[in-house]
Amino acid sequence: AQTVTQSQPEMSVQEAETVTLSCTYDTSESNYYLFWYKQPPSRQMILVIRQEAYKQQNATENRFSVNFQKAAKSFSLKISDSQLGDTAMYFCAFMKDGAGSYQLTFGKGTKLSVIP
């Protein structure tokens, strides 16, 4: 079974600064996908960024980027130029590749507060 660990229950960052959220995972699979989801106070879970394990290049989406270290099983999220709207719970998630694979396994989340 896969496990996803987010070691930082809460973090804060000043507006316009950069913050990095940590995520590690444990799996014996060689092909898989990793995700970061954002859940603002409105509760709607929103996909932030996605990484395919077979790609060495780190994914980026505007101000959001990841540092994917496959050997270390690490998948951190960097938010640049933090904005007040980035205040949310952030969840790291894992999904193995292959037929019959349906389940996303989530970490416990990191609560990020952006301070004006």
Added chain:
Amino acid sequence: DVKVTQSSRYLVKRTGEKVFLECVQDMDHENMFWYRQDPGLGLRLIYFSYDVKMKEKGDIPEGYSVSREKKERFSLILESASTNQTSMYLCASSPPRINYGYTFGSGTRLTVV
């Protein structure tokens, strides 16, 4: 705009009641999921369905059942609600090739008193 709609945002039920949580998606997705979200525990999968009338247990199915009679609708049923089922319930859907992740509903916060 594609959507996953959960019928209730807040729900209060009494212990022992039969509770239905409804979820409807308009994206013609094959896969649908029910997760439970609790502080400090993250999201835990209760049940999922990869086709009409098909269902699979997730990590915490005890005390729950599901129904999927139509492709667009996936219902979570608490046969006899208990106070330890007080939680946030999130529904999600995805196409068959789900490596692009899920689309989530806005959640139902259920309180059992």
